[in-house]
Amino acid sequence: MRKIGAVLIDLSGTIHIDNTVIPGAIQALNKLRATDVKIKFVTNTTKESKRILHDRLTCIGFTIDKDEIFTSLTAARQLVDKRALRPYMLIAEAAREEFAGVSGQDPNSVLVGLAPECFDYEHMTTAMRILLEGSPLIAIHKARYYKRSDGLAIGPGAFVTGLEYSTGCKAEVVGKPESSFFHTALQDLGVSAAEAVMIGDDARDDVCGAMTAGLRGILVKTGKYRAGDEDKVDPVPSFVADDFPRAVDYLIENGLSLP
Amino acid sequence: MGCKATLSLGPSPVTLHCEPTRKGGRMGEWLRSPIRGVLLDITGVLYESSAEHGTVIPGSVKAVNRLRESGMPFRLVTNETTTPTKVLLDKLRSFGYQLEERELFSPIPAVVKLLHQEQLVPHLLVHPKVEGELRVGEKGSPASCVVLGDAEDNFSYANLNSAFRALMVMPRPRLITLGYGRYYKHNQQLQLDVGVYAKALEFACGVESEVVGKPSPAFFNQALADMGVQAKEAVMVGDDISSDVEGAQKCGMRGVLVRTGKFTSSLLPHPTITPDCVVDNLAEAVDQILAAKGKN
Numbered sequence: 001m002r003k004i005g006a007v008l009i010d011l012s013g014t015i016h017i018d019n020t021v022i023p024g025a026i027q028a029l030n031k032l033r034a035t036d037v038k039i040k041f042v043t044n045t046t047k048e049s050k051r052i053l054h055d056r057l058t059c060i061g062f063t064i065d066k067d068e069i070f071t072s073l074t075a076a077r078q079l080v081d082k083r084a085l086r087p088y089m090l091i092a093e094a095a096r097e098e099f100a101g102v103s104g105q106d107p108n109s110v111l112v113g114l115a116p117e118c119f120d121y122e123h124m125t126t127a128m129r130i131l132l133e134g135s136p137l138i139a140i141h142k143a144r145y146y147k148r149s150d151g152l153a154i155g156p157g158a159f160v161t162g163l164e165y166s167t168g169c170k171a172e173v174v175g176k177p178e179s180s181f182f183h184t185a186l187q188d189l190g191v192s193a194a195e196a197v198m199i200g201d202d203a204r205d206d207v208c209g210a211m212t213a214g215l216r217g218i219l220v221k222t223g224k225y226r227a228g229d230e231d232k233v234d235p236v237p238s239f240v241a242d243d244f245p246r247a248v249d250y251l252i253e254n255g256l257s258l259p
Numbered sequence: 260m261g262c263k264a265t266l267s268l269g270p271s272p273v274t275l276h277c278e279p280t281r282k283g284g285r286m287g288e289w290l291r292s293p294i295r296g297v298l299l300d301i302t303g304v305l306y307e308s309s310a311e312h313g314t315v316i317p318g319s320v321k322a323v324n325r326l327r328e329s330g331m332p333f334r335l336v337t338n339e340t341t342t343p344t345k346v347l348l349d350k351l352r353s354f355g356y357q358l359e360e361r362e363l364f365s366p367i368p369a370v371v372k373l374l375h376q377e378q379l380v381p382h383l384l385v386h387p388k389v390e391g392e393l394r395v396g397e398k399g400s401p402a403s404c405v406v407l408g409d410a411e412d413n414f415s416y417a418n419l420n421s422a423f424r425a426l427m428v429m430p431r432p433r434l435i436t437l438g439y440g441r442y443y444k445h446n447q448q449l450q451l452d453v454g455v456y457a458k459a460l461e462f463a464c465g466v467e468s469e470v471v472g473k474p475s476p477a478f479f480n481q482a483l484a485d486m487g488v489q490a491k492e493a494v495m496v497g498d499d500i501s502s503d504v505e506g507a508q509k510c511g512m513r514g515v516l517v518r519t520g521k522f523t524s525s526l527l528p529h530p531t532i533t534p535d536c537v538v539d540n541l542a543e544a545v546d547q548i549l550a551a552k553g554k555n
Contacts, residue, residue, distance in 0.1 A: 116416040124414070125450045128442065132449065144463045145423070154416075154423040158459035165458040166441045166451055 001257040004037060006191035008182065008210065010200030011043040011053070011069075013223020015244050018149050019060055022222055024245035026061050032248050035256060038189040042182070042198070044072045044141040044175040044205065046113035046156075048094040070185045072140045072175025073098045076111060078184075079138065079174055087111035087138065088130050090118040090159075110163070112171075113140040114156045124159065131167040141175030143205060147224040176202070177209020186215075197238070197258060199247050203229035207237045216258045218247045289494070289513050289535035290551035296488030297326060297548065298479065298507070301337040301347070301363075303498030303520015304541050306354055308445045315354040316519050318542030323356055329549055332486040335363045336479065336495070338438035338472045338502065340408035340453070341386040344368070364482045366437035366472030367392055370406060373471060379433070381406040382425040384418050384456070404433035405460070407468075409453045419459065426464045434460055438472040440502050444521040473499075474506025483512075494535070496544045498522050505532045515544050 009015060015025040032039065041064060045053060050073070054066045077098050080087060088107035089099065092115045110127045131137055142157030160171050175181055186196055193214030200206025201223035211217040212235075219230055219237040222244070230240050238258050241247035251258075299305065305323070306313045326333045335358070339347055344365045351358055367389060374381055380396035385408030393406060405422045426432040440452030457468045472478050483493055490511035497503020498520030507514035516522065516534040519541075527537065538544045 116420075119416040119419070121410075121412045121414045121451065124455075128451055128455075129449060144465075145427075151424065152427060154420045154459075154463045158419070158423070158463040161462040162451075162455040162459040166455045 001254075001259055002194060002216070004197050004216070004251065004256045004258060005195040006038040006040065006186060006189045006197075007032065007251070008040050008042045008185055008196060008198045008215070009244075010198070010202070010206050011041055011057070012045050013147050013201035013225070014199060014206075014220055015062070016057065016060060017147060017223060019056065020149075021060050021062070022244055024243065028245035028248040029062065031252065035252065037256060038191055039068060040185050040189060041069045042071075042176070042185045043069070044114075044143060046071070046073050046076075046095055046140045046175075047092040047115070049097045050074065051097065052094050071098075072181065073113065075174040075181055075184060076113070076138060076140045077102070079172075080109075080111070085109040085111075085136075085138075088127060089113075090115045090123055090127060090156075092117065107135070109136045109138060111138045111140070112156055112160050112163070114143070114146065116153070119156075119159050124163070127163055128166050131163060131169050137163060137167075137169050137171040139171040139173045139175075141205070142171070142173055143202070145224065147201075152224065176200075176205040177212065179209070179213035182210050182213040182215060197251070199241075199244060201225045203233045203237065208233040208235065211235050211238070218250070220244055220247055287536050287547060289515070290547060293492055294494050294513075294548055294551065295332070295492040296483065296486040296494075297331060297333040297545075298336045298482055298493060298495040298512070299323070299333060299541070300473075300495070300497035300499070300503050300520075301335055301351070302339055303444060303522075304496060304517055305335075305351060305356065307447075307520065308443070310446055312350065312353070316540060318540055320355040322542045322545035323358075325545055325549060327357070329552065331548070331552065332488060333362070334482040334486060336473060336482050337363065337365055338409075338440060338453075340366060340389055340437045340472075341411055343389055343392060346388075361485075364478065364485075366408075366478070369478060369481070370435060370437060370471045371395060373435070374404075374406075379404045379435075381435075382422060384408070384410055384413070384422045385437075386410050386413060403429060403431070404435050407434065407436040407453055407457055407460070409438070410456075411450075414451070414456055419456065422460060423463050426460065426466060432464060432466045434464070434466050434468045436468045436470055436472075438502065439468065439470050439474065440499060442521060443499070449521060473497075473502040474509065476506075476510045479507065479510045479512065483510075494544075494548065496541060500526055500529055500532050500534065504534045508532075508535070517541060517544065 087109045091113045139160040143155035145155045197216040198210030199218045207217035207219045216238040218239045374395040380400045382402035382405045436457035439454035442449045494513045495507030496515045504514030513535040515536045
């Protein structure tokens with residue numbers, strides 16, 4: 001049994017869906033905070049900046065510090081700065097403030113986030129032409145689909161895959177399920193991967209991704225979860241819970257340890 | 260001027276005639292064995308596509324006439340799905356091409372046949388101009404497949420999402436794509452082709468595409484059968500190194516790449532595909548084919 005020192009918690013689909021709280025999630029989070037584990041909220045949500053996301057969560061009743069949120073947008077910004085890139089950005093309007101100060105003039109790269117409003121033929125064709133010049137393709141994440149209030153919707157991963165095929169390039173992915181994302185998230189908590197657990201609704205990107213990075217993984221059956229998802233990933237989740245409150249109860253019942 | 264040599268290439272000796280080509284030097288390797296039929300791509304070989312009418316490629320009309328006059332059977336094999344075949348034919352005729360409808364092989368009639376044969380009801384993501392031809396099956400029946408064509412601006416997020424959702428609820432999802440190209444030339448610039456969106460849906464839904472059109476062997480074989488010619492006796496001339504050249508070679512045909520259309524010099528040398536020949540344009544390909552014709 002391994003003692004858990006840190007819990008990484010997915011946001012969309014795990015503790016909320018848009019402006020709806022997953023029933024019991026606020027109380028469950030409070031219960032978790034009463035223990036001595038360190039907590040970080042990790043998300044591939046790229047449709048809005050950290051500030052807007054934090055506002056939304058606060059509005060619907062969660063008590064979360066902005067610094068407790070680590071997004072794939074943050075990870076992408078770090079990469080863009082490190083390599084002094086000038087990206088052609090297929091990014092939601094509400095996410096652009098994360099890239100304030102980044103120049104898109106004479107682009108030498110393409111950056112793709114979750115941006116339905118940018119996934120039209122014209123934008124995609126422009127992106128292809130830039131990539132054909134040999135520029136790198138950075139994908140904030142490669143989700144196949146995501147859960148919206150009106151059902152499942154095709155994710156940016158599909159468009160990234162299309163661009164890879166068109167140009168023969170390979171995208172660099174900065175968000176889940178890349179191991180680097182989970183390790184960076186744990187960095188300032190001072191907890192190793194082996195002492196951490198990820199809780200999320202995406203069997204592949206949340207749970208399998210985390211476990212491949214060395215963390216434990218708890219899959220919750222809310223959000224984008226579909227029956228049988230736990231059987232489609234390797235390694236299988238450390239635990240499968242009906243929802244976030246049940247996942248927290250399970251952790252606490254087991255003395256904050258997981259096999 | 261020429262030479263004659265007798266080689267042993269198996270059970271019986273073969274006599275080769277080496278003739279200089281127009282560019283000098285020996286006859287290309289690809290012309291050694293008989294050519295009894297030619298398949299021609301359209302966009303990028305016969306004409307360059309643009310928003311208005313497009314422009315004919317110099318020498319191509321004469322080249323096609325020469326094929327016809329010489330008695331060399333030929334067919335047009337296109338993945339063009341932004342325009343109905345009749346409209347495409349009219350356009351080609353306006354450039355001076357003398358063509359009959361039965362000489363043109365397009366994915367649209369091929370997929371309509373498939374839909375009828377397998378009693379499939381399609382969810383369409385195609386160009387508005389060809390939608391009418393593809394509305395098959397009983398109205399109101401749930402879709403049993405998605406048919407993807409070159410929808411151009413119709414490749415909106417909303418439409419991709421509808422196609423995605425349609426596939427996700429099918430008990431046995433089938434994704435039929437009219438071609439698998441990566442890009443093509445239009446208005447003098449490269450733009451995305453249908454294959455990009457096929458890959459996108461494959462990834463999102465975890466399904467495999469069924470390709471109707473190039474480079475599907477069934478599509479090429481249909482044209483070959485129509486000419487009564489075997490693959491090893493046929494040459495495909497096209498501007499797409501994958502769909503045209505590699506597709507042809509995988510069927511047993513020879514594949515010739517033209518430097519018109521979507522060709523860019525950065526394509527060659529290609530890591531995996533070696534065209535049987537690379538020529539400037541269709542005129543050059545036909546010159547070589549007809550020069551060799553008399554010799555085989």
